[in-house]
Amino acid sequence: MMSRILGYLFVFAFLSCFVGVGVAMLGYGTYGIVQAKRSATWPTVRGEIESCKMHSRRDSEGSSYGCEVDYRYQVNGKSYQGDRIAFGYNNTNYKQPHKQIERHLKQGRYVQVHYNPQDPSQSVLSTGTSSNAWLPIVFGTTWLTICGSIWALCFCGGSVEKLPARLAELNHPSALKTR
Incomplete structure (x- = not known):
């Protein structure tokens, strides 16, 4: 028992x-x-890209790819730093879409940053x-x-x-x- x-x-x-x-x-x-x-629906400000690079990781299941970006922006005179491209953006085993994202982000120095009005430190580039x-x-x-x-x-x-x-x-x- x-x-x-x-x-x-x-x-x-x-x-x-x-x-x-x-x-x-x-x-x-x-x-x-x-x-x-x-x-x-978040407001936007102009942001400046500090770095953008494509990365790959290899493990027992193969390779995965992703794009890493760091950007700075200001809201009401205060500086913030962000790195989120989009909610749900993850590495995948398809290289081409991430290469296109990297190419698009490297086209210019500035990007449109969407920030959370309740917490401006939370931001995203694509909604x-x-x-x-x-x-x-x-x-x-x-x-x-x-x-x-x-x-x-x-x-x-x-x-x-x-x-x-x-x-x-x-x-x-x-x-x-x-x-």
Whole structure:
């Protein structure tokens, strides 16, 4: 009996950690989508590009590419520094789109910076949502669905130990006749 309780406690603690990851991903994704939509209405100022470079990273799954930019801007006489291109902008394994972003940003010295009027230190160069902004929400939802399924199997009478008996009952000839 004690080992069963410890087993349930272990599964509960394990799932709690995994649920935390799923909730964090949903929260991060939701925050990004909301900010991306809000950024479309943010005021703009002229910013100056300090650096812009393309980078690549190689790992066991191949190469990923991205563009890094640093820019300065002023709001009400106070200087700020930003590095966000867009909410949801991430590295990908496609080099060309990032090369185009780098080329576009290097065309001139100045850019239009959208800043959050409640927190001018928060800025972005491109507003609106991108398909990448939805990835944390998709991942978090999938993650929580898997955790919920495991939880249901373990804690809602759907334990794996009882599954063979339930299948035997369902496939028993007398069960088939009554249906």
